[in-house]
Amino acid sequence: MPAGRPGPAAQSARRPPRPLSSLWSPLLLCVLGVPRGGSGTHTAVISPQDPTLLIGSSLQATCSIHGDTPGATAEGLYWTLNGRRLPSELSHLLNTSTLALALANLNGSRQQSGDNLVCHARDGSILAGSCLYVGLPPEKPFNISCWSRNMKDLTCRWTPGAHGDTFLHTNYSLKYKLRWYGQDNTCEDYHTVGPHSCHIPKDLALFTPYEIWVEATNRLGSARSDVLTLDVLDVVTTDPPPDVHVSRVGGLEDQLSVRWVSPPALKDFLFQAKYQIRYRVEDSVDWKVVDDVSNQTSCRLAGLKPGTVYFVQVRCNPFGIYGSKKAGIWSEWSHPTAASTPRSERPGPGGGVCEPRGGEPSSGPVRRELKQFLGWLKKHAYCSNLSFRLYDQWRAWMQKSHKTRNQHRTRGSCPRADGARREVLPDKL
Amino acid sequence: MDPQADSSISFLPHLEAKIRQTHNLARLLTKYAEQLLEEYVQQQGDPFGMPGFSPPRLSLAGLSGPSPSHAGLPLSERLRLDAAALGALPALLDAVRRHQAELNPRSPRLQRSLEEAARQARALGAAVETVLAALGSAARGPGPEHSATTALSTANSAASIFSAKVLGLQVCGLYGEWVNRTEGDLSQLVHGGVA
Numbered sequence: 001m002p003a004g005r006p007g008p009a010a011q012s013a014r015r016p017p018r019p020l021s022s023l024w025s026p027l028l029l030c031v032l033g034v035p036r037g038g039s040g041t042h043t044a045v046i047s048p049q050d051p052t053l054l055i056g057s058s059l060q061a062t063c064s065i066h067g068d069t070p071g072a073t074a075e076g077l078y079w080t081l082n083g084r085r086l087p088s089e090l091s092h093l094l095n096t097s098t099l100a101l102a103l104a105n106l107n108g109s110r111q112q113s114g115d116n117l118v119c120h121a122r123d124g125s126i127l128a129g130s131c132l133y134v135g136l137p138p139e140k141p142f143n144i145s146c147w148s149r150n151m152k153d154l155t156c157r158w159t160p161g162a163h164g165d166t167f168l169h170t171n172y173s174l175k176y177k178l179r180w181y182g183q184d185n186t187c188e189d190y191h192t193v194g195p196h197s198c199h200i201p202k203d204l205a206l207f208t209p210y211e212i213w214v215e216a217t218n219r220l221g222s223a224r225s226d227v228l229t230l231d232v233l234d235v236v237t238t239d240p241p242p243d244v245h246v247s248r249v250g251g252l253e254d255q256l257s258v259r260w261v262s263p264p265a266l267k268d269f270l271f272q273a274k275y276q277i278r279y280r281v282e283d284s285v286d287w288k289v290v291d292d293v294s295n296q297t298s299c300r301l302a303g304l305k306p307g308t309v310y311f312v313q314v315r316c317n318p319f320g321i322y323g324s325k326k327a328g329i330w331s332e333w334s335h336p337t338a339a340s341t342p343r344s345e346r347p348g349p350g351g352g353v354c355e356p357r358g359g360e361p362s363s364g365p366v367r368r369e370l371k372q373f374l375g376w377l378k379k380h381a382y383c384s385n386l387s388f389r390l391y392d393q394w395r396a397w398m399q400k401s402h403k404t405r406n407q408h409r410t411r412g413s414c415p416r417a418d419g420a421r422r423e424v425l426p427d428k429l
Numbered sequence: 430m431d432p433q434a435d436s437s438i439s440f441l442p443h444l445e446a447k448i449r450q451t452h453n454l455a456r457l458l459t460k461y462a463e464q465l466l467e468e469y470v471q472q473q474g475d476p477f478g479m480p481g482f483s484p485p486r487l488s489l490a491g492l493s494g495p496s497p498s499h500a501g502l503p504l505s506e507r508l509r510l511d512a513a514a515l516g517a518l519p520a521l522l523d524a525v526r527r528h529q530a531e532l533n534p535r536s537p538r539l540q541r542s543l544e545e546a547a548r549q550a551r552a553l554g555a556a557v558e559t560v561l562a563a564l565g566s567a568a569r570g571p572g573p574e575h576s577a578t579t580a581l582s583t584a585n586s587a588a589s590i591f592s593a594k595v596l597g598l599q600v601c602g603l604y605g606e607w608v609n610r611t612e613g614d615l616s617q618l619v620h621g622g623v624a
Contacts, residue, residue, distance in 0.1 A: 043485070046591075049589045049590075050589055050590045050591075080476065082474055082475045082476070083475030083476035083479050083482075084475075110474055111472070111473070111474040111533075112532070112533055112534070112535055112536075113472060113473055113474060113532040113533050113590070113594065114474075114532075114590055115474065116473070116474055116475065116476060116477070116591060116594070117591075118476065118591075124481075125483070125485075126483070126484045126485060127485075128591075129484075129589070129591030129592070129594075129595070130589060130590075130591055131589070131590040131591050131594070169534050169535065
C-alpha cells in the first residue's frame with residue numbers, strides 16, 4: 001500500500017524519529033496486546049505511522065482494515081484530524097479494504113506530541129491512529145551571551161532561531177571547549193535563567209579563551225550558532241553589595257547617607273569596583289540613578305524632598321579584574337533599603353545627586369577645606385569633640401531659623417559633643 | 430481479665446483509625462486522579478478529552494478495570510483486588526511518564542503529576558495491605574507487576590505514538606477507577622465497622 005510522501009525538501013532534512021519501541025521498557029512491550037477495535041470485529045493500520053513533514057508539504061495516507069468478519073470493507077470509513085472530521089472529497093477508496101487520504105499544504109502541528117490523524121469505522125469507533133509532526137527545521141540560534149559569577153561558573157543565554165520551537169520540539173545543546181586544546185563539552189544544567197540558558201557550575205579555566213556555541217535539533221534537522229569566544233575573566237559579575245544601610249544626616253531634611261560593603265566574594269582579587277546607586281520616592285516607579293560612585297562604599301544623596309520615604313539600591317561592577325580590559329558586568333541590584341528624610345516646613349528641591357560625604361554640590365571644595373581645618377583644630381586647639389556632625393547640626397539649625405545668621409564665636413572653650421548649644425565655627429567660614 | 434482480650438480490645442481503636450486514615454487517603458487520591466486525567470488529555474490534543482472519545486481498549490496483562498462483579502465479592506476479597514491493582518499501577522504510571530517526557534517535553538507538570546500518581550498508588554496500596562493484614566486477611570503473593578516483569582515477549586507490531594497516547598490514557602483511567610473503587614470498598618469498612 002502506498003506510503004505518505006512528504007514534500008521533496010523534507011526528505012533530505014527529515015530525521016527518522018526514534019522507534020517508539022525504544023522508549024518503552026520491556027514491561028510495557030510485553031503487556032501490550034492486539035488492540036481491540038471499537039466495532040469488536042476488525043482493526044486497521046494507518047500508513048505512514050508517525051511521519052515528520054515540512055510545513056506546506058503534502059501527505060498521502062492509507063487506512064487498511066484487517067477483517068475477522070468476512071466482507072469487512074473500507075466502505076463507510078472516514079478520517080478525523082485533531083478531532084475534526086475531514087471532508088470526504090479528500091479521501092477515496094483504493095480498494096475494498098483501504099481508504100486513502102490526500103492532505104495538501106499542511107499547517108504546523110497543533111501540539112508538540114503530534115497531530116492526531118484517526119481512521120474511524122462507519123459507526124464512529126476508532127480503528128487506528130497516527131501522529132503527524134509538521135513543522136520546520138530549526139534556525140540558527142544567535143545572540144549568545146555569557147557571564148561568570150565571581151569567576152566560579154559560567155551561565156550562558158541565547159535566542160532561538162525564529163521558527164525553531166514553534167511547531168516541533170527543538171532540543172538545544174550548549175557546547176564549549178578551550179580554544180587551543182581540549183575536547184567538546186556539553187552543558188548539562190539547562191533553563192537556569194530562562195528557557196534558553198545553561199549553567200556550567202565548575203572546572204573553568206581562567207586566562208585562556210573558550211569557544212562556545214549552541215546546537216539546535218528537531219525532527220527535521222539541526223542548526224548551529226556562530227561560535228562565541230571569550231575569557232571567563234572578561235565576563236565577571238558579582239553579588240550585589242551586602243549590608244546596604246540608609247540613614248538620615250542629622251537633621252538635614254534633603255539628605256540621606258548610604259553605606260554598603262564591597263562584595264565579599266571578590267574581596268581578595270585585584271579589581272577596581274564601580275558602584276551605582278538608584279533611588280526613588282516610595283510611591284513612584286521612576287528610579288533616579290547615580291552613576292559616578294567609583295570605588296567607595298558610602299555616598300550621600302542630596303537635594304531630596306523633606307519628609308519623604310526613599311527606597312535605595314546599590315549594585316557593583318567588578319571591572320578590570322586581574323587586568324581584564326573589558327567593561328565588566330553589573331551585579332543585580334541589592335535588596336531595596338528604605339529611609340525617610342526629616343520633615344520640614346519648607347518644600348525641598350526635587351532632584352538629587354550623590355556626594356561623597358558632601359553637602360550642596362557647590363560647597364565641595366569648602367567642605368574639603370573645612371575637614372582639613374577641623375583636623376588641624378583637633379590637634380592644636382584641644383577640641384576633641386569637633387566633628388562634621390556638629391557642622392551638620394549647625395547647618396540644620398541655620399535652615400530652620402529663616403533669619404540672617406548671627407554667629408557666635410566662642411574662644412577658648414569646646415562644646416559638648418552631644419546637644420551642644422554653643423557651636424564652634426571654623427574661622428574660614 | 431483475659432490479657433488477650435485486653436490487647437485485642439485496645440487494638441481495635443488503632444485499626445479503626447488506620448482504616449479511616451486509609452479511606453481519607455483514597456478519597457483524596459480520587460480527586461488527584463481526576464486532575465491527572467484532565468491534564469493528560471489536554472497534553473495529547475484532540476480528540477483526547479473530547480466527549481465520546483472512546484479508543485480501542487488495549488490489553489494490559491494482569492490489570493484491567495474493576496469488573497462488574499467486583500461489588501458482589503466479599504469485602505476482604507475486594508480489598509485484596511484493590512491492593513493488587515494499586516501494586517501494579519506504579520510501574521505502568523512510570524512508563525507513561527517516561528514516554529510523556531519524550532512526547533511532551535515542555536510539560537514538566539504532567540510528568541510531575543504522573544510521578545506523584547505512582548507514589549500515591551504505592552502508598553495507598555501499602556496502606557490497604559496493612560489494613561488487610563490487621564484484619565487477618567493477607568494480600569496475595571506476587572502481583573501483576575511482578576508477573577509482567579518476568580514475562581518477556583515481543584510485541585506483534587512496533588508501538589505507534591498514537592497507541593502510546595491511548596495506552597497512557599488507559600493507564601490514567603485505570604488509576605482513577607481503582608482509587609475510586611478502593612475508596613468505595615474502604616467506606617464500607619468505615620461505616621460497617623471492624624467485624
